[in-house]
Every structure is written in structure tokens, then in C-alpha cells.
Amino acid sequence: MSKLWGGRFQKPTAELVRKFNDSLPFDVRLVDEDIRGSMAWARGLVGAGVLTPHEAQTLVDGLAQVQQEFTAGQFAFAPGDEDVHTAVERRLTEIVGAVGGKLHTGRSRNDQVATDFRLWVMGAVDALLLHVAHLQEALIASAEANLHTPMPGYTHLQHAQPVTWGHWILSHFWPLQRDTVRLVGVRDMASELPLGSAALAGTAYPVDREFLARELGFTGVSQNSLDAVSNRDFAADFLYAAALIGLHLSRLSEQLILFSSSEFGFVRLDDAYSTGSSLMPQKKNPDTLELTRGKAGRLIGSLTGLLATLKGLPSSYDKDLQEDKEPLFDAFDTLEVVLPVMTAVISTLMLRPERMAAQLEPTLLATDLADYLVKRGVPFREAHHLVGQVVQAGEERGVPLTALALADLQAISLHFGADVLTVFDVATSLASRNVTGGTGPDALQEQVMAAKTAVK
Ligand code: ARG
Secondary structure: OOOOOHHHOOOOOOHHHHHHHOOHHHHHHHHHHHHHHHHHHHHHHHHOOOOOHHHHHHHHHHHHHHHHHHHOOOOOOOOOOOOHHHHHHHHHHHHHHHHHHHOOOOOOHHHHHHHHHHHHHHHHHHHHHHHHHHHHHHHHHHHHHOOOOEEEEEEOOEEEEEEEHHHHHHOOHHHHHHHHHHHHHHHHHHOEEOOOOOOOOOOOOOOOHHHHHHHHOOOEEOOOHHHHHHOOHHHHHHHHHHHHHHHHHHHHHHHHHHHOOOOOOOEEOOHHHOEOOOOOOOOOEOHHHHHHHHHHHHHHHHHHHHHHHHOOOOOOOOHHHHHHHHHHHHHHHHHHHHHHHHHHHHHHOEEOHHHHHHOOOHHHHHHHHHHHHHHOOOOHHHHHHHHHHHHHHHHHHOOOHHHOOHHHHHHHOOOOOHHHHHHOOHHHHHHOOOOOOOOOHHHHHHHHHHHHHHHO
16 A cells, blocks of 8 residues: 555556645654644544554554654655655554554544644644743843833834833833734634544544544534634634734844944844854844844745635635645744844843933923923913924024023923923933833833733
């Protein structure tokens, strides 16, 4: 027996078609999941009265040996091995003899591959959760080390209001926390057992599917066999979660690239995590961050590629579905590198608070000046307009707001008093923003606590 389905054919498959059809080169990656699934199926067949306990044990032992051969790198592929399912069954039958031919009773590769793939996704989610948590911990550590270090905050990439490094870096923590929640949701979505659906109509043997689910760590069983063999929502969910992680990391990368430029100079990348130029001796390039930013495109592409594959597919299995695996493998492999790289970049990042401080020019406090007027009874809209005039006066004279004389301010509004200079203080501005989620010192302490609790 070299093929699973040769019986009704009078001609061998064309070599070109064989290569085109084979998925072994990539789905061999599902070998552990395939063997686990087959072991459970063998046990399930005992309950259904198809196998004796002894036969099932022979199959389970044989599968364990196949597993060992794979782990030891000793598995020899044969020409008829079309995909991982075929390869495992072929080798199993070589090892255990004719009883190996009983394993596939009541099962199809359609419910088999859906089961394997879901198991793989659940494992991949767990691995990614760990990588994300490590990055989150690095972000918290960076925040704590410079929690109250002031820096300019930007909207539209223009000076807006003072914030602190701790607040800024934690703004990249929370997106990852949402990614964590999303990943847990992906695992839930994947955790519905398709096995027992057979090719499309449900297996003809009374297999206890709840038992199979428990054996394999699924939380429930699918309710419609046609849907179960074609449902790849969990795969799209995985890619969406992966694409968003990529997107979040690209935003962090972009901002750090900017902050490490000569113009900003807020941070310096560690030598170990930057690269040089072959031509310009002075160059220190943030390639790690640029690549991370670039990989987001690839992750988004994997998601849209899979969605396009799935669109318009009839329910039940269609071979298009074989295209589902590579984008997920690629997305996982991408994130398995990108996340640790980002963690290392953050852990080794050198801050230059003096460069941040040098950018804290007084117009960043214009809102505080408006708030000063509000406290003296001026309606905010009017205060906004008056401070706009103050800014204009400063620009006309070519001096910072702080250099305007009280008389100049009072020419604009008599609500400006001698105490107005107290407004021109970054620490005062920061201290006033202690609402939950704000950049004020007490709020930041709370935020760090909340972040630590979230990541636990
Ligand atoms: N290699 C196939 C896949 O990855 C397995 C299922 C094949 N089923 C079939 N009826 N040809 O989707």
C-alpha cells in the first residue's frame, strides 16, 4: 500500500500533479499533532467496538515509534507520502503490519487535518503568549526606570503637551495586553473538536466524541460535520491576532526609529541590536526596528491571503483548504523572531533624558496657560483664544512664551496675574494630570501596578 486512494485509478498520477498536490513539504510540521490525534482516534475506536484494546495498544505503540523516528530525525519519507497523514499511516503500517490499516476506519483526512491544525494553533497561541508577556515585562521595566522622566508628547507629530517616558512607553504596553486577550480568544475558537466528522457527513461508527475532545484537550465538539471540515475561522482569527501584534510592533518600531534619529536623539540603540552601513562609516542603523516594521506587511498579507482563499468556498472540504497552513506557519515563525528581538531592543535601550528635556519648550504648556485662565473664571473657549494670542505675540517677537513680560500678557487679558509664571513648569503640568490613565505621578504608579497585574 503506497497510496491512500489508488483503487479506482487506471493511470498513475502525473509527476507534475503529484508535486502540485503534495502538502508534505510543509504539513510535516503537524506531525506531533497528527500522531496525538491518531492515538486518540485509536482509543476512540475501541469504545466504538471497531478495535480490540490490544489492537489499539499496538497502534498507539506503533505511533509512538513513528514519533520517536521523527524526533530522532530518522524518519524516512517514501515516494507515495502525499501529506503528513499519509506518511504517518504508511510508516505505522510498516511497523505494526496489517492492523495499521484499521486506524483510518471511520475517519477522513478532512476531519483529521482540521483536528491537527486546531491542535497546532492552540500550541502556537501558548508560545506567542509567552513571547508577548516577555516583551510586556521589558516595557514595564523601561517604564519603571524612567517613570517620571519628562519628554514632549506629540499629536500630529507636533509638540503637544509634556508627558513622561513611563507614560509613553506604557502606551505600547496596552495594545499588547489586548493582543493577549485576543490570543486567548483564538485558542477558545480553536478548541472545538472536528474529529468524528469524517469526510463530510459524520463518522458511521459510534465513537464517543466527547471522550476524544477530553483526550486531546478540546473544550467541546463541533455540531455540524459539513461546517467542521471546512471551518477555518480559527485560522483567520489567529492571523488577525498575529497581524495586530505585527501592527503594534511596527508602531513602536516607527516611533523608536524616530526617537533614535539625530534630530530627536531621545534614545540610543544598543550596538548589539543595530547594524552598520557598508559605505558610510559613521552609520548606526536601526535595522532591527525597520525589519520589525516591515514584517507587519507580511503578517497583514498572510491574513488577507487566507481570507481570499476562504471566500466563496462551499461548506465541507475543498482542496483550496490545503492553502491554509503556510500563512499561519509563516506568521508564527515571523513573530517568534520579531517578539524576542523587540524585547531585547527595549531591554538594552539607552535613554537620553537631557535630549528630551531640551525639547520641553514653553509652548508645550499653552494648554496649562488656558487652564490657568479657566481657574480664574474665563470660559475655556475664550481662554483658548486668548492663549492663542499669547502664542502669536511670542512668535511675533521671536521669544518663548516665558520671555513675555506680565504687561504683555495683561495687554491680552487682565486675568493674567503675577502668579502666572507658576504655570510655566513641566512638573506642575504633569502633576495636574492624575486622573486614571493620565501622565501624572500618582496615576503612573497606578498604571504600573495595573500593567503588572495584567501581565501576571
Ligand atoms: N493535505 C490535505 C490538506 O492539507 C489533507 C486533507 C486532504 N483531503 C482530501 N480529501 N484530499 O488539506
